[in-house]
Amino acid sequence: xxxxxxxxxxxxxxxxxxxxxxxxxxxxxxxxxxxxxxxxxxxxxxxxxxxxxxxxxxxxxxxxxxxxxxxxxxxxxxxxxxxxxxxxxxxxxxxxxxxxxxxxxxxxxx
Amino acid sequence: xxxxxxxxxxxxxxxxxxxxxxxxxxxxxxxxxxxxxxxxxxxxxxxxxxxxxxxxxxxxxxxxxxxxxxxxxxxxxxxxxxxxxxxxxxxxxxxxxxxxxxxxxxxxxxxxxxxx
Numbered sequence: 448x449x450x451x452x453x454x455x456x457x458x459x460x461x462x463x464x465x466x467x468x469x470x471x472x473x474x475x476x477x478x479x480x481x482x483x484x485x486x487x488x489x490x491x492x493x494x495x496x497x498x499x500x501x502x503x504x505x506x507x508x509x510x511x512x513x514x515x516x517x518x519x520x521x522x523x524x525x526x527x528x529x530x531x532x533x534x535x536x537x538x539x540x541x542x543x544x545x546x547x548x549x550x551x552x553x554x555x556x557x
Numbered sequence: 558x559x560x561x562x563x564x565x566x567x568x569x570x571x572x573x574x575x576x577x578x579x580x581x582x583x584x585x586x587x588x589x590x591x592x593x594x595x596x597x598x599x600x601x602x603x604x605x606x607x608x609x610x611x612x613x614x615x616x617x618x619x620x621x622x623x624x625x626x627x628x629x630x631x632x633x634x635x636x637x638x639x640x641x642x643x644x645x646x647x648x649x650x651x652x653x654x655x656x657x658x659x660x661x662x663x664x665x666x667x668x669x670x671x672x673x
Contacts, residue, residue: 547599
C-alpha cells in the first residue's frame, strides 16, 4: 500500500501557484519524499525529491514540514500544460521500488 | 539523449491471443522495470531487472506473463494467453544510481492494451 495520502483532485487558475499537499505521517528517517506527475497518455515524469530540507528546481518547489509528516509541492506559475495526475511517494533511496497511490488530479483552469 | 522507448503504443487483441511489448531503456541504465496501470489507478510494479537478472518478480502473474532481458539492455514482456482483465497500460521504466541521494526512474510512454 502507498504510504501517502493525497486529495483526489484540485483546481488551480492558470498563472497562479498550485499547492499540492501530501500526508506521510508514517515516514521513517531514511525515507525521501518524491513527486512524479503523469500527463494524459504519457508515462510518469519525475519532478523533485527531498529528505528534510526544502528543495527547488526548474519545475517546482518542495516544502517538507519540520516533523516530515507532510509536504507540499508548489508549481509557482501553473500553465495548462501542468494539468496532470501528481503522485507523492516516500521511499528509501536504496530501495528501487516505487509504490504509487492514486495521486491528485490537478486541473488548471484557463 | 533518447528516453525510454516502448512499442507498440497501442495494441488490440482478442482474448486468448498472445501479445508482446518491447522496451528499450535509456543507454547506460542497468535497472529496468515493467509496470501495469489500470484505469484510474497508479502504476503497479510487475518485475524489476538489474542488468539481465530479474530481482523482483513477486507481482508478475507467472501463469500467463513472462519477461526477458537477455543482454541486459532491451526487454520484452509477454502475455499468453491474454484475458479481458489484462486490458491496461503497460509501462517500462529505467534507472541508474547517482550516489545515495538520487534514484530516479524514467518512464516510457507505455503500451495501451485492449483485450476484446
